[in-house]
Each structure stands twice: as C-alpha cells, then as structure tokens.
Amino acid sequence: MSRIKSFWQQRSLKFWLASGLVMTIAPVCLLAVLGYLRFHSEIVQPLVAVTEEQSQVLQPLNQIEINLWDVSRAVVDYAATGQRGYADSYVEHRDLIDQAFVRLEQAVARQPLLEQDVRQALADWRAVTEDAEQVLGLPPRMMDTSRRQPVLAFEDDIDRLGHDLGKLFEDVRLANEASHRRALAAITQFDQLALAALLLSVVFGVLGLWIINRSLIDSMNRLSDGAMKFADGDPDHRIEVRIPYELAGVADTFNTMRSKILLQQRELETAAITDSLTGLHNRRHFDRMLAQECLRAERFGQPLALVLCDIDHFKKFNDTYGHQNGDRVLKAVSEALHDAIRQVDVVCRYGGEEFVVILPNCDREQAGEAAERLRQTMAALSVQLADGQTVAISGSFGVAIQSDQDSDPETLIRRADDALYDSKRHGRDRVTLAAATEVT
Numbered sequence: 001m002s003r004i005k006s007f008w009q010q011r012s013l014k015f016w017l018a019s020g021l022v023m024t025i026a027p028v029c030l031l032a033v034l035g036y037l038r039f040h041s042e043i044v045q046p047l048v049a050v051t052e053e054q055s056q057v058l059q060p061l062n063q064i065e066i067n068l069w070d071v072s073r074a075v076v077d078y079a080a081t082g083q084r085g086y087a088d089s090y091v092e093h094r095d096l097i098d099q100a101f102v103r104l105e106q107a108v109a110r111q112p113l114l115e116q117d118v119r120q121a122l123a124d125w126r127a128v129t130e131d132a133e134q135v136l137g138l139p140p141r142m143m144d145t146s147r148r149q150p151v152l153a154f155e156d157d158i159d160r161l162g163h164d165l166g167k168l169f170e171d172v173r174l175a176n177e178a179s180h181r182r183a184l185a186a187i188t189q190f191d192q193l194a195l196a197a198l199l200l201s202v203v204f205g206v207l208g209l210w211i212i213n214r215s216l217i218d219s220m221n222r223l224s225d226g227a228m229k230f231a232d233g234d235p236d237h238r239i240e241v242r243i244p245y246e247l248a249g250v251a252d253t254f255n256t257m258r259s260k261i262l263l264q265q266r267e268l269e270t271a272a273i274t275d276s277l278t279g280l281h282n283r284r285h286f287d288r289m290l291a292q293e294c295l296r297a298e299r300f301g302q303p304l305a306l307v308l309c310d311i312d313h314f315k316k317f318n319d320t321y322g323h324q325n326g327d328r329v330l331k332a333v334s335e336a337l338h339d340a341i342r343q344v345d346v347v348c349r350y351g352g353e354e355f356v357v358i359l360p361n362c363d364r365e366q367a368g369e370a371a372e373r374l375r376q377t378m379a380a381l382s383v384q385l386a387d388g389q390t391v392a393i394s395g396s397f398g399v400a401i402q403s404d405q406d407s408d409p410e411t412l413i414r415r416a417d418d419a420l421y422d423s424k425r426h427g428r429d430r431v432t433l434a435a436a437t438e439v440t
C-alpha cells in the first residue's frame, strides 16, 4: 500500500498535467475514432455494398426485360410472316439475354433467395428458347391450327418468365428495403452510442479536470494558504502537499524554513528576555511578568510578594578583586538564588548587582521567610575567584507585599526598594519588610 502511495507521490507535475489532459482529451479522440470506424463499417460500407449489388443485379435484369420483349416480338412476327429477318433478330436478342443471365448469376452468387429466383427464371428462359427455336424451325406460312401449338407454348413460357422476372424484381426490392432497415437501425444505435460517448467524455473530462485540480490548483492553494497563515501569525500550521513531488518539495522547503524561522524567533525572544551574563531573566521580562502577576493576584484575590536583593559592597569587591571576579560573583549569586526559590517563583537580574524575585500566592509571613532563606543562602555562599581563593559575600533584601493601596507594579517595586534601602541603612546582610517589619 505504501509502495503504491509512494509511486503516486513520485509522479512529476508533468505527469499529472499530462494525465489530466489525456483523461480529458483521449476519450473524446478515442470515441471519435471508434465512432468513425463503426459508422463506416456499420452504415457506409453496407449501404455502398447493397447499392453496388443492386446495380449488378438490376442492370442485367433490365437488359433481360428489354430484350425479352424483342425476342417475343421476333418469334411471334416470324410465326406470322415467315420472314428470316425476324429469326435473325431473335438470335441477336437471345444472345444478349444469355449474356445478361450469365452476369445475373454472378451477381446473385451470394444471395440465396435471389439465386433461387434466377435459377427458376433461367429454367423458364431455356423453355422459352426451346419453344422459340421450335417455332423458328417451321417452314414459313404453313401454320394451321394444330401448328399454332408451339407459339402458344412459347407465349406461356414467356408469361412464366415475365412472372419470374417480376418476382426477381420484388425480391431485389425487399432485399433493398431490408438493408435500408438495417442501416436505419445502425444509425439509431449509432445515435445512442454517440450520446453515451458524449456523456462518457464529459465524465472523463471532469475526471481530467479533477486530476489537474488535485495535482496543481489544490496543492498551490495549500501552499499559498499555508504561507498566508504563517504570515498571519499561525506558526504551527504545516503545509501538507503530497503531489506532485515538485510542489511537495516546495512545501517541505517552506515547512523547514518555517521551523528555522520559528527556532530563530524563539532564540531571539529568549535572548531578548535573558541576561547574557547570568542566564537569568532580565529586567524586560521582569516588568512583563510583574504586570501579569499583579493582575492575576488581584483577579484571584491571592497575595503577591516582591523581593529585591542587592549584593553588599560590590563596588569595593570589584575594586579589590577586579571586574571579572565580580562577574563570577554575579553568576554564583544568580545560580544560588535560582536554586533557592520555588518553581512558581521568578528570579530576574534587576540590573547591576541587584536581583528581584516575584513570589506569587505568597503572604507577608511566607515572603519574609523566603527572603530570609535567600539571605542565608547568599551569606553561606563561598565564591571561588579566578586565582583559586574563595570569598564570602552578603546581600541586603527588601520585601513588599501587594495590597489594596499599592496594587500597581511601580508602587510594589518602590516599596520593596525602600525596604531594601532600609536594610542597607541598618547595616546590610538583612531582610526588611515594607512597612518596616524586620525579620532579622
């Protein structure tokens, strides 16, 4: 099954277009050729044959009829006058009739009914000639009543022959009518076939158009729809084109390009919200997250806490150990803070040596405890410097809880910052809760 599927999927655009066109045009051409052949063999040829056969029969038949009249007149006149000229005339017309009978026999050779008629007429003609030659053999002007007998017999035979010829004419006419009836039946049948062929052509035409539509138009529509959806911001839409393989290739290229763009976009988005030194989220992300969390907390009536942290005497550290070692401290603190918070909490680098943690669904008491835990984590941190020596650091913390009076992010930050300032003012390495509630 899959081999059949892949066979069709490997067909080219040229193949599908050609198939569609062949489907549309070939049946019409085929039916036209078959129709012509059938029309020729069923109608034209039989009609021509019948016409030829009839003329081959009718010509000698007419010749016999015409000359029979002359034969009859020659015999009767000879019997009446005894002039030899009539006997000569008889012989001349008899020979013509003999020749006509030879042609007639040949013409009806394959028509049993007519052949029988001709055989009968020929037998009667022989009787006529025998009678005639008996009459012509008598001495002239010596006929009495008894000698009129051969003439009467001759006349009877002529009548019989006339009747035979009449029957022959009638049978030729009947044969003619029969062949015309056959031709008419063939024409009627041909009409029905032509109608069926027309319907078949329409069906195949529609099938051909369907193939072209399926292989080309539909696939191209899918491509342009997919491109439009991607442009309209639907990044998950994959373009599914199977045939023809050229357009399937275009769809694959487009899907690969789409995946790469999405990857780059995600990398850019991640870079835009990540602090390159520490790998924590940056200030931009913090601003966005805080606004969202404030709204969420307000909506669900949950408490929200914000913890600001600043490394103590960092300028002095930088001045003493160098900026590179300062960076090491920033990285170590980032890692420690990140490991010390819950999964739902968000820690960001607020700027310089300042960090901020958003604690959703966290009340004043829990926030104080969390900040204290962070402080202790920092105090316990032993940072290894570039030269191998380790140093201890500390941090000051300010905690603010979202309340009815200060539900907006700016106020929350300002209050946490004020609390942090208080921690600095009161000797550093401590946590201060906004509204001057100090934990340590």
Ligand SMILES: Nc1nc2c(ncn2[C@@H]2O[C@H](COP(=O)(O)OP(=O)(O)OP(=O)(O)O)[C@@H](O)[C@H]2O)c(=O)[nH]1
Pocket (backbone or CB within 6 Å): 277, 310, 311, 312, 313, 314, 315, 316, 318, 322, 323, 324, 325, 326, 327, 330, 351, 352, 353, 424
């Ligand atoms: N190594 C390093 N230092 C930084 C970075 N960003 C800011 N700093 C330094 O952090 C120091 C901050 O100094 P201050 O604002 O005076 O604060 P402090 O020295 O920590 O004093 P207190 O906050 O009062 O304890 C400055 O010397 C900055 O140059 C950074 O990315 N890397």
